[in-house]
Amino acid sequence: MKILVCIKQVPDMESKFKISTTGTWYDDADLAWRMNEYDEYAVEQAVQLKEQVAGSDLTVLCIGRKQVQETMKKALAMGCDRGVHIADDVAHEKDPFEIASIIAEFAKDKDFELIFTGMQSQDRGSAQVGVLIAELLGWPSISTIVDFNYADGKIDAKRELEGGIKALVRCSTPALVTCQLGLNTPRYPTLPNIMKAKRKELLTAKVAELLKVEAKQDTAKIYFPEKRGGGLVLEGDVNDLADQLIKILKEKTAVLA
Amino acid sequence: MKTLLVAEYRDGKLLNSTYELVAFAAQTGSESAMFLVGDNSIVPQYNGTLYLADSNKYNEFNPAVHKQLLLDVIATEKPDMVVFSHSSYGWDLAPRISLALGAAHISEVVEIDAGVPVAPVCNSKLRRQVKGNTAQTVITLQAGTFGLSDEPSGTPTIIEINTDSVAQTEFYGYEEAEASGVDLSKAEVIVSAGRGIGKPENLGIIEELAKALKGEYGASRPVIDAEWVDHSRQVGTTGQTVSPKLYVACGISGAIQHLAGMKKSEFVVAINTDKDAPIGEVADVLIVADLKQFVPALTQKLSA
CATH class of the missing domain: 3.40.50.1220 (TPP-binding domain)
Structure with a gap:
């Protein structure tokens, strides 16, 4: 079985963000980069499926600058067989439709039976790309899964709904699933696997060869939201802070009465 | 502006987020119609046209078929904007619609600033104004952002809708949330x-x-x-x-x-x-x- 997992490299969300000079994205200097959290679950599920079905072959795909290869190496160390890096220095300017079109164009005649993606990215968060890829390929897709089983060309999955309820859904392959947090426990790459990953195949494709559509939307402006007024920010010695907070709680709430 | 609101029904209940869509239409001064795959005995309190498909027939999660039902309504109504909740139902169905329409699609909208949708970036640390380049736009609204100023009221004019479209997935039930040990x-x-x-x-x-x-x-x-x-x-x-x-x-x-x-x-x-x-x-x-x-x-x- 041929399997594809699509990942994205994103900044650590704890980072101190700055606006880029164009004013349409965040400044990418001085940021720590990592694998999009949702994609870690996608990679883990893809690796588990590869281990389940003998003779499977698992490709990890990532679009972006050269630096995304560092994140791809983690996916290779987790168990992907090869990487395909679609080189694009301005991937962040592309809308979800363009990103999905690039991936669908890459995947269309490669006989993948299953594609895994995260349900959304942590930075842009559109939650569109996975479902769009499946639609472009004419495949069924199941989004936001928190449980996944595969047997004999059929997927049995649980979709997470609001309030902790799950919808039970089945479909036949080829199919695409988008992975929600908590789907599994992503493995930590072991040192031997990290070493092994360095020798795995990492192919590069040019984005121009795969992008055949135009964006349907543009970012006009990016900015920091206005802080809600009234919130008090306290800094300093922890013991002083604790005294100040107790005083505030006595004045403003009834819980210390 | 003319909007089509995609309401949600689940397990015998109309979801409250439906009224956030109504509030959105009111706040943006839009003319609206509504689409729902649900039950004709549980319809929203809403003054307008409700295109209603029967969930007993078309299921509660059946994106390929819901897509066709909705596309047929869009062809009739010709809305400028198709509005979903940014929910497990909305973010699943909306991309299927935007792709079929060739429309711009803006997710998790938190406000409309001078006609331009605004969406959060990086876990809400930043905001982004997103301009669509297409005649029609699809948006999903962040839950709890567009509140109702008035209690819901009204009675919709119901138009029942059907399709012969074929399912790609099989929904076969719900698993309830684990019984909570702590309330x-x-x-x-x-x-x-x-x-x-x-x-x-x-x-x-x-x-x-x-x-x-x-x-x-x-x-x-x-x-x-x-x-x-x-x-x-x-x-x-x-x-x-x-x-x-x-x-x-x-x-x-x-x-x-x-x-x-x-x-x-x-x-x-x-x-x-x-x-x-x-x-x-x-x-x-x-x-x-x-x-x-x-x-x-x-x-x-x-x-x-």
């Missing part, structure tokens, strides 16, 4: 742990603070997913929605799914090393400190 919605004080606690060994200080404040302890999603705390204590969209007198968020960055579950708390204290964490948006007091030092210090003073 956090009744607690007057909740002390919650987030990813910032670092390791499960640090949960002890959270529990002790909760005890000192005579409350319960809860947790945000990353702590639940890591299985450090039982699911029954999760606060947020997929866990419990709480409104205690005091909510203490320890090391919680404030993802929108968490905020949706606790923003009705009467008083919110956040403890975080990141001064810019989105939890600051809803906190009455933000303590910029390492919770591993601050929380035990607070507990000790409260217990003294």
Whole structure:
């Protein structure tokens, strides 16, 4: 079985963000980069499926600058067989439709039976790309899964709904699933696997060869939201802070009465 | 502007988010019609045309078929904007529609600023104005952003709709949420742990603070997913929605799914090393400190 997992490299969300000079994205200097959290679950599920079905072959795909290869190496160390890096220095300017079109164009005649993606990215968060890829390929897709089983060309999955309820859904392959947090426990790459990953195949494709559509939307402006007024920010010695907070709680709430 | 609102029905109930769509249409001064795959005995209180498909026939999760039902209505109504909730139903169906229409698609919209949709970026740390380049636009609305000013009222004019479209997936039932061992919605004080606690060994200080404040302890999603705390204590969209007198968020960055579950708390204290964490948006007091030092210090003073 041929399997594809699509990942994205994103900044650590704890980072101190700055606006880029164009004013349409965040400044990418001085940021720590990592694998999009949702994609870690996608990679883990893809690796588990590869281990389940003998003779499977698992490709990890990532679009972006050269630096995304560092994140791809983690996916290779987790168990992907090869990487395909679609080189694009301005991937962040592309809308979800363009990103999905690039991936669908890459995947269309490669006989993948299953594609895994995260349900959304942590930075842009559109939650569109996975479902769009499946639609472009004419495949069924199941989004936001928190449980996944595969047997004999059929997927049995649980979709997470609001309030902790799950919808039970089945479909036949080829199919695409988008992975929600908590789907599994992503493995930590072991040192031997990290070493092994360095020798795995990492192919590069040019984005121009795969992008055949135009964006349907543009970012006009990016900015920091206005802080809600009234919130008090306290800094300093922890013991002083604790005294100040107790005083505030006595004045403003009834819980210390 | 003409909008088509995609309402939601699940397991015998019309979802409240339907009325946020109505509020959106009212706030943007739009003419609207509504689409629903549901039950004709449970229709929204709404003055307008309701295109209604029977969920007994077309199922509650059946995207390929719902897509065709909705596309047929769009062909009739010719809306400028198709509006969904940014929910498990909305974010699943909306991309299928935007692709079929060749329309711009903007997710998790939190406001319309001078006609331009605004969406959050990077866990709500930033905002983005997004301009569509197409005649029609598809948007999904962030839950709880567009509130109703008035109680829902009205009676829709119902047009029943059908399709011969074929399903690609088979929905065969629901699994209910695990029975909750702890009813956090009744607690007057909740002390919650987030990813910032670092390791499960640090949960002890959270529990002790909760005890000192005579409350319960809860947790945000990353702590639940890591299985450090039982699911029954999760606060947020997929866990419990709480409104205690005091909510203490320890090391919680404030993802929108968490905020949706606790923003009705009467008083919110956040403890975080990141001064810019989105939890600051809803906190009455933000303590910029390492919770591993601050929380035990607070507990000790409260217990003294």
